[in-house]
Amino acid sequence: MSTSLIRKEVDEALLAFVDRQRPALLTISDDLAPLLSALGALLGGGKRLRPAFCYWGWRAAGGEDGQAIVRAAASLELLQASALIHDDVMDSSDTRRGQPSVHRRFEALHGAQAWPGDAEAYGAGAAILLGDLCLAWSSEMFETCGLDGDRRRRGRDVYDLMRTEVMCGQYLDMLEGTRGEASVATALRVVEYKSAKYTIERPLHLGAALAGAGPDVIAALSGYGLPLGIAFQLRDDVLGVFGDPGETGKPAGDDLREGKRTVLIALTAERASAAQAAALRRRLGDPGLDRPGVDEVRAIIEETGGLAACEAMIERYLGEAERALRSAPITAEARHALSGLAVAATTRSM
Template identity: 70%
Template sequence: MTPSRVRKEVDEALYAFVDRQRPVLLSITEDLAPMLGALDSLLSGGKRLRPAFCYWSWRGAGGADCPEILAAAASLELLQASALIHDDVMDGSDTRRGQPSAHRKFEAMHHAEGWPGGSEAFGTGAAILLGDLVLSWCGEMFDTSGLPQEALSAGRPIYDIMRTEVMCGQYLDMLEQARGTGDVESALRVVKYKSAKYTIERPLHLGAAMAGASKEDLEALSSYGLPLGAAFQLRDDVLGVFGDPAETGKPAGDDLREGKRTALIALAYQEADAAQREALDKHLGDPDLDLEGVKKLRAILVDTKALESCETLIENFASQAYTALGEIQITDEARAALTDLTVAATARRV
């Protein structure tokens, strides 16, 4: 099973499930077609990392290669879609994966139709409902994947806590933005619960548990998944400021306009002088921040060595993950695949 085949089969399972849901919605009314269209657009992109980590931990724990595990793993993409839709609403993001975000699509539809009332409020409400719908579908797809009930029962508590943790992580993220404290420890707590556990640790746990792994096996996977998840999110934070829009799918410096209180920003506040702090306070979170303003904030992140410190954190977390991966008791095929995924998650550069 190659990485490209895993992705292909995850995509096929994902699209097949949505296609089964399509007539259910359209039998209610054709007016629901735009919701399906917005979801189709969102699902057409993405790295499929969560299903990949789930699949390879299943294989690493001795699970057989079968369509059912790929369907169960693919359900994590619906959970991810729900989180992204809601995240974009809360952040006021205009784009996602190089296209208008879901709430902006609905907002534009309202405006184009000339309907009375506020287009922005309609877009927000429609996107929240789409995110809720997809959140309900992820559990349905998992439960109807075709895996034996014993496997599903072993995985269900992990699936449930994963959904709880990502919601809590999202709240903590909002809390940090509201407080504006610039605290590195708090920023890393958000990284752990909003991303590291949800993106890597829990998908690993899910696949392994369904294949019959022990509690000790899951703990060993955590020693790999948590530092890798932290490195992955820190890399995303760097790309959110310094990344190429053609690669990130978002305008240059969009995280700065949204005022995201990432570890990168916290590191800058930690070392900034009075003038630099004043500039950060003035421009961070300004929705009208132009490219010159983005360049100014980028310069502060470089001059305070926040970027350098963040890169060091990424390297340290990645090193911990590589060391742990070498010690986990899994099949050689799974170890090789997880090594490739580790590179994909951390080696992206600005």
Template identity: 60%
Template structure:
């Protein structure tokens, strides 16, 4: 295999996709043996797993290569397991946020609610959809563990990898809860938004997958601090870019309706900066409108105008640039194998240079 003609993500993706497909195919028979009723659940899972950027497996793989690991099949399997954790997080996240869509398709709980309604079953379709989606998310969490453990890496490596692997799962759930709390208490400070981002995205998406790759290759102690210095600022920049796209992004690219983050009332850094920088009247009106699921396109456009005119968008773009500089500087070390340094540099661009 040679990565000279592909991006660091597309280099990893085909093998990761094949590993996920093979794993689900082996489990499909088990589930259908339980009952044919599980077929639509598998279809919902297939829809969820088909999309996605495969960033976590990519960072795990390049973390392994940066630690001197060879290009062996088992690392792809271990890295691919992280996609089941991501599927769990997204399925549950959509239930929590009451989202209608994910990647341009109906969110899992909406899809399964439609199954209930279309089948003419008794009870509440929305409640059924949410319950079924929670169970499917739980199944994905179990499968993440199962796939990691059966990856084919030796027992010693898997045991060493357990520290970042377990921390990653704990931190993303804790970060998700922090997000819920901040939404509930209407926190609108940059500091509160950054704390959620630190655990829910930066550690989970980049730092811990890199740590996992290094630990599996037996170099976690040495490379952990290097990967932290690179991964945390990059993970924060990635989420800041996502937040900007959540307000200004093209629905054809984001898979969500324009301004959906404003309708959901997400307490992002972009929102916190807007409330800090806007004039008192605009800030008060912005705060009143934030989280209204019935926002019209005209109101979304007005809110975008406040974000831009207040300087909040520029402030976020400057933050992204600063974090990118930090991540780039962290790669200037001989500790990372040459074969991976350019890939990790390319991943900075891949995660932060998405346009709106």
């Protein structure tokens, strides 16, 4: 199955699952309709990387094509929706995927209805609850995917570990931002647990475990998936500063306003002069950072060599992943598909 076809089938599986949930929610109250609308808008976007890696982990271990594995893989998009909704609340992000973030959507609803009380608090509360609902539904969709009980039991341990790791990674990310400083090593630790394992390595493991893969296949998929996941996030960090809002779905420089202590920023800080370091500290985390301020930080990142160093890291991790893939004991079809996904994950346009 091609990657584009996987995406189409994942989209259809998600739509069908949410449609099955709709009557139960609306039976409780018609007031729950905005939750469904907000979720539908969020699920309408996204690259579907986690389901794709899960599917090809399954095929890499000899699993056959079918709707049950597509539904199991699609459940990861509900987990991702939960993570994105909560992440946007914590970061006070205004947009996601080119539209208002969920908490801003509910904040606007509060204002439009002229309800009493704090609109911002209402928006955050509604978003947290919708994120919790998505987390619960991710388990439900996985458990009702149609794979037999033995296969689901093999996958459940991976699924549970994946959820634990991403929440720990999210906490570490928040901690680094609160401390206000991050070394390359501590920033990479956040990358590993918040993104690399969660986006690529564990979805691969999940699909492979569902197919009954042995330790050799699991290890080989880690050799490919973990460095690729790091390269993927490093590319995301670069796009968070230099990316085109039309491509990223977020305003230019949003990561700078949020004060994210990324590997890119850590690489820049360790190379900066005293004056550059002072400017970086002053600009990073300023919610009112304007375009000239973004341009100043961009110039510092380029002038110090931080950007070039980050690009070199991306190439190094990507090369490590490609070498591991060439020798992996997996099906030829999966190797070809995973090679294409590696390119797609790391060469997104600025």
